[in-house]
Amino acid sequence: MEKIIEESKQGESLVLEHNPQNKKKLFIESYGCAMNFSDSEVVASILATNGYNTTSVLEEADLVLVNTCSIRDKAEQTVRKRLEKYNAVKRKQNPTMKVGVLGCMAERLKEKFLDEEKIVDLVVGPDAYKDLPNLLKEVEDGRDAINVILSKEETYGDIAPVRLGSNGVSAFVSITRGCDNMCTFCVVPFTRGRERSREPKSIMDEIRNLYENGYKEVTLLGQNVDSYLWYGGGLKKDFVKATDMQKATAVDFAQLLEMAAVAFPKMRLRFSTSNPQDMHEEVLHVIAKYPNVCKHIHLPVQSGSDRILKEMNRQHTREEYMRLIDKVYSIIPGCALTQDMIAGFPTETEQDHQDTLSLMEYVKYDFGYMYAYSERPGTLAGRKMEDDVPEETKIRRLMEIVDLQREHSLFRSKEYIGQVVEVLIDKTSKKSEADFSGRNTQNVTVVFPREDYKIGDFVNVKITDCTSGTLIGHAVGYSNMMN
Numbered sequence: 001m002e003k004i005i006e007e008s009k010q011g012e013s014l015v016l017e018h019n020p021q022n023k024k025k026l027f028i029e030s031y032g033c034a035m036n037f038s039d040s041e042v043v044a045s046i047l048a049t050n051g052y053n054t055t056s057v058l059e060e061a062d063l064v065l066v067n068t069c070s071i072r073d074k075a076e077q078t079v080r081k082r083l084e085k086y087n088a089v090k091r092k093q094n095p096t097m098k099v100g101v102l103g104c105m106a107e108r109l110k111e112k113f114l115d116e117e118k119i120v121d122l123v124v125g126p127d128a129y130k131d132l133p134n135l136l137k138e139v140e141d142g143r144d145a146i147n148v149i150l151s152k153e154e155t156y157g158d159i160a161p162v163r164l165g166s167n168g169v170s171a172f173v174s175i176t177r178g179c180d181n182m183c184t185f186c187v188v189p190f191t192r193g194r195e196r197s198r199e200p201k202s203i204m205d206e207i208r209n210l211y212e213n214g215y216k217e218v219t220l221l222g223q224n225v226d227s228y229l230w231y232g233g234g235l236k237k238d239f240v241k242a243t244d245m246q247k248a249t250a251v252d253f254a255q256l257l258e259m260a261a262v263a264f265p266k267m268r269l270r271f272s273t274s275n276p277q278d279m280h281e282e283v284l285h286v287i288a289k290y291p292n293v294c295k296h297i298h299l300p301v302q303s304g305s306d307r308i309l310k311e312m313n314r315q316h317t318r319e320e321y322m323r324l325i326d327k328v329y330s331i332i333p334g335c336a337l338t339q340d341m342i343a344g345f346p347t348e349t350e351q352d353h354q355d356t357l358s359l360m361e362y363v364k365y366d367f368g369y370m371y372a373y374s375e376r377p378g379t380l381a382g383r384k385m386e387d388d389v390p391e392e393t394k395i396r397r398l399m400e401i402v403d404l405q406r407e408h409s410l411f412r413s414k415e416y417i418g419q420v421v422e423v424l425i426d427k428t429s430k431k432s433e434a435d436f437s438g439r440n441t442q443n444v445t446v447v448f449p450r451e452d453y454k455i456g457d458f459v460n461v462k463i464t465d466c467t468s469g470t471l472i473g474h475a476v477g478y479s480n481m482m483n
Contacts (some may be wrong), residue, residue, distance in 0.1 A: 001043060009171070021055055026052040027061035028164070031079055032069025034272060035221055036103055038172040040067045041161035043102060043129050048162060050133045059089055063136070063227035068105030070187045071373040079105055082118050098139050099311050101123060104191035107148045108378065126177070126192050127151035130159075138424055140214030150178075150193035152235055157202035160209070168217050169426045169456050173206050174198065175256065176222030180237060181275060183302075184380040185311045185342065185373065188223055195236040197228050200251050207260055207267070216456055216481075217268035217423055220257070225271045226278035228253035261290035266481055268424060270291065270294045276301065277315040282342045284331040292481070295332055296366075296443040299324075300340035304359030305352035308345050313380070318359060325363050335410070336366040341401055344373045346385040347435035353397045357404055364408045367469070368444065372398045406468050413444070413466035421446065421471070422479040423461045446471040458482050 027045055030040045043065065043406035055061055064086050069075040078475060081098065092096045100122040101113055107125035115371055121139045124132060125148030155177055163171055178193040179186075194258035206293055207218055217277075222228065231242045231250040242250070251259075260269055276299060287293045303309055306318050316324075328335050341356065374395040375387045421440040429435035429447050436450040438459070447470055448461050465472040 008200060017349060019048065022048065022051050023380060024052045024062040025055040025060055026063050027055055027058050028065045028067065029082065030067040032067075032075055032104070034219065035174065035223065036069060037164075038161065038221055038275040039103065039129070039156075039173050040065075041164050042093075042156045042159050042240055043132065043174070044164055045065070046129055046132055047157055047160045050136075054164065058086070059093050061094070061097060063100065064098045065102055068101055068103040070104040070108050070191055070376065072371060073376070075192075076105055086370050098122070100134070102126075102129070105186060107150070107191040108146050109189060110146065114146060122146065123148060125150065125155045129156070130154075152194060153233065155196060155198040157198040157200060160206070164322060167426050167455065168214060169424065171210050171215050171218055172221050173203060173218045174221045175203055175212075176228050179223040180227070181224065181277075181315065182313055182380070184311065185302075185345065185376065186387070187376045187379055190343065190378050192223060195227050196226065197230045197236065199233070200230050200256055203256065204259065204263060207264055211264055211267055214456065215267070216458070217270065220260075220269065220271040223273065224275045226274050226280065226283060227255055230423065252280075252282075254280060256288050256330045257283065257293060258286045258290070261286065262355065265290075265292055266440070268292055268294055268481075270296065272297050273299050275315075276321050279324065279329070281327060284328060287335070288332045294441045294443065295334055296336040296338070296441065297328060299328075301359065302342050302472045303345060303348075303352065304356035305348070308348055308352050308355075311347060311381075312342075312345060312386070318355070322359070322362060324351050334442070336380055336444065337363060338367040338443075339363070339365045339369070341370045342373050343370065343398040343401055343469075344389040346373070346388055348373075348383060348389055348397075353400075356401065360401070360404050360408065364411060365405065366412045366444065367409055368401075368405045370398060370401050370405065372474075410466075410468040413468055413471060416440075416444070416463040416471050417466060418463065420460050420462045420476060421473075422481065423448070423459050424481075425455050425457050425459060427455065440471070444471055445469065446473065448473050448475050451475060 028040050030037045066082055068079045086099045098121045101120050102124050103126055106123045113120045121136050122145040127150050128147035131147045138145040176197050178195045179188045180195045182189055227236055229236050229252050230358055231239055231246040301321055302312055375382045423438040423440055423446045425436045425438040426436050429437040435447050437447050440446055453459055458479040459475045460477050460479045461473045462476050463471045463473040
């Protein structure tokens with residue numbers, strides 16, 4: 001359970017199949033949310049058609065790209081350390097190597113990387129990846145290159161992502177970009193722009209391609225998937241100006257999820273991330289109706305205090321969130337709920353903190369991502385609010401939240417003992433080559449002896465033991481998804 005307090009995923013060097021016609025080598029490393037990893041697959045696809053194969057060997061790369069995260073200060077510091085390493089390799093071993101920054105950090109820091117610190121050759125924001133070939137030509141001509149312009153239309157729906165470092169079982173499919181919610185602590189609206197949705201046919205075509213290539217699970221991705229709304233293109237906020245025909249034929253998230261569930265009954269469907277104020281009851285009924293839609297909802301709340309929620313500009317109250325939780329448990333029995341929580345937001349009092357703990361007791365989340373507040377330059381909180389909670393108080397409150405989540409995770413894990421759960425095998429267990437590891441529909445890791453099964457199989461597993469983060473059992477046969 002130590003990973004529940006990590007601030008971002010560890011950097012992952014990603015590699016795809018070798019194309020003998022490509023002569024240049026790309027080393028790409030991703031940090032942060034699943035959207036960044038998905039974006040890296042888009043970037044690799046664009047560069048694959050421009051002469052680049054990926055490599056896992058930093059020293060041999062012609063181009064090094066790091067896809068960055070700005071959500072926490074710790075994530076930015078990690079990226080800076082990586083950039084120092086890239087430049088050390090460039091100076092000592094490969095002076096022709098070019099180094100670039102992608103993603104949220106690229107958009108936020110812009111010229112600072114190029115002009116003040118001079119540690120990169122190009123800076124490319126999340127909406128400008130199609131411009132990479134042009135930017136690389138500028139770099140080759142000896143000029144620094146930058147494009148961080150945010151788009152109102154770009155969804156990369158016309159790009160077929162390569163599957164970097166794939167297990168061949170599960171994949172991400174991006175359905176929306178940007179966010180309109182303007183939480184005071186969050187940089188996403190500034191680094192990824194306004195909400196816009198991808199055309200449904202391109203989404204279905206991508207899922208179909210994955211299915212035909214043997215994939216068994218897709219995760220529909222967006223900063224706010226519940227805001228998905230396709231009415232012919234454009235920003236979500238402009239839907240009010242749509243024609244009557246556009247409104248009549250519009251597709252929302254519940255409809256998209258149902259379309260995918262019906263079209264691909266032998267594929268599991270997941271989605272992330274949801275926002276409480278945008279999750280409609282229709283989505284819950286779709287999850288309950290279709291066995292291939294996973295019974296897990298990641299539902300960030302950030303605080304259990306109404307006062308702090310208002311300071312965060314969260315568009316829901318504690319009571320509204322709790323009513324939504326009640327609906328989830330009523331409509332989808334056995335659904336797993338996971339959370340994001342911030343400790344030590346500006347002005348947070350001990351009573352506010354206790355309100356958070358009491359909300360956690362009410363929900364008893366299966367899992368959580370918990371952070372001490374870190375001020376992000378450019379956000380409303382960063383501009384207008386004093387970061388006034390002492391660091392030691394933040395850490396103490398964070399650890400109380402983490403400790404309580406550990407208790408609840410163990411409580412939820414124990415509920416599975418004696419049950420038979422369906423598991424999609426996605427890898428060999430980290431602890432033993434004799435065991436397989438996979439996830440059940442609630443997104444809980446399950447470990448069991450591998451016997452004659454293989455990665456990609458749907459297997460029924462009887463749970464006999466558990467830890468706070470892992471279920472342990474033995475297979476009792478294939479599940480119906482294999483028929």
